[in-house]
Amino acid sequence: MKNIFLLSIILLSFSCKAQQIYPLNTNFLTIPNNAYLKDTNNELMPFVGMWKATFDNKEITIKVDKVDYHYIKSGTQVFYRDVLFIRYSIKNAQGAIIKSTMNLPITEAKIKSDVTFPNQNLISFVYQGGDCRYGWGDVDLTFVDATHIKWNYQPEGVILTNLNCPNGADTTIYLPKTPNLVFTKQ
């Protein structure tokens, strides 16, 4: 019985391979499967919270949340990364909400961080776009000080077809597209 117990421990020790952890800024194409890109330098936390800005007579509120060890799949590769998610709400001049993702579960928000640029105090995000990916592209947040960040949204173009985008899709791009829009922490 004792031998069986010892053998089990030995086998377990072989099967439990330590997960490889890399800094957040590591190129994901160079890491092994199931590796973890961890926010070892605490780059993400300064962006977490509720932020507000006004642009084009609209009030834009964003809520930034941090999720550790988020599962990411890329083709046949799987890895984990500490990430930020952005949910947003946009009100018109009359105070009516014209678009909001605030009620979505955090990890279903369509704006998720990927790469950080520490030299620019910048966290880059990917926005998956609206209907049929309209307006998909990058959102960049730059840290200014503890109460201010800058927002830059760069939509990418996309080819749609009658086969992959049905009629009736909403082609409005709601996210503010203006350089260096300053948000203030709430």
Added chain:
Amino acid sequence: MTVLLSLYSCIHDEIYSSSDPSSTEYTNKSLWKQDEKYIKNVMKVYAENEADIKKVNGIPYWNYATTVDSFDESFVAIPVVDNGKVISVLKVPRHGKKIYFYYTHDESDLLFFQRLVFAKNKKAGMPDSSTAQTDGMACTRQWMSMWFPDSESNPDPGSGSGHWESVSIIKCEATKDECIGIALPNGDCDLSGGNEGGYPYPGGGGEGTEPEEEPCEKTKALVNNPALKSKIDSLKKFSLTAEDDEMGFQQDKSGNITPAQVNGKHYVEFLIDQNSLGGIHSHTLTGTHMFSPKDILSFLSFARVQNYTLPVGSTADYTGNAFVGMISQSGSYFITFNGGSGDLPPPMTPAEQEAFEAEMNDTYRNIIKDLLKAEGKSKGDTLSQQGLQKLFFDLIKKMGLEGKINLIQQDGSNTSTIQQNPDGTIKTPIPC
């Protein structure tokens, strides 16, 4: 008794000798003239790759194979026999330079071959092969008849009474035939295992097939066509402006060019039907000047319709004719498909495509940012042309399309193939 045993032995030997899958000998024992060159070439490929191709027990009876009245090295059906019974039919169509093996269990096919291989009194007939249309596809049907005597005491159709009963096998020209594995009852194909990309045909493209033009030459001819060239030039001018809109044009197989739909910013919409050939579109000044994941998926939709308008009986494969062009301020590129329709990835359901697009968009943007860092650049900078080209190859590898899409650079009057070295670096452009 001795005579009977000898007779059994003769019959047994005959069947055995006709069924040796490793044999390179072929003797036509069907009731019709066959495309023997195609059958022999297919036998050779089968013998070399049997371990991968074979999906069912049993032995292919090559001598009873039928090319169903086709003689252009395009199709053969072979009965697979186990324990004295035809248990499956191996069908081998050729598309371009590749042949594809798949098994069917269609009852009428099994009955046809069961009688062809084992019936004593049989004849080609009813009375000739005929053509038929099935589900809008061109089909060829081959009939045979088997004699059913009223009495076993006189089974001879020449002297006894009885009746002839006809069965047939049907061959249809359809892209659905691009399947290997086992054809399921619902018509879907079990693609588990095997070489889904088909096998090179030893006879090359087959007689009567036009030599395939190199992708670079083909693109060069395309972009130098005056009608398309004027549209490319107008897109180039547009791409230099600070407009948020994109522009595009699409071309049909007859050469007609129409504007793509644009009803909002940052997109163009192509209407794809069976006559569509390809499309060109601009990317905005500040966007990424390379094909995005959805651009590539839309291109595959063009590629899928290239064989839809093939004439009846044609074995040509025009998948490589589809194209999509991306015209931008920093550079212009075209993509074409490297392979036949059997090399295309299977279409996805809307839900699968939604998830795949999200995954690949994340991948694409992540690669861009890592490449910017590798080039010592900041966020907001643009990638070099080599960086953009590497982005393309890294992306199609992630999409499972490595080696399947040609990247052609169009720079003024120069057209070049862009390729990657095994170490991931980009080769010097190869002009054509």
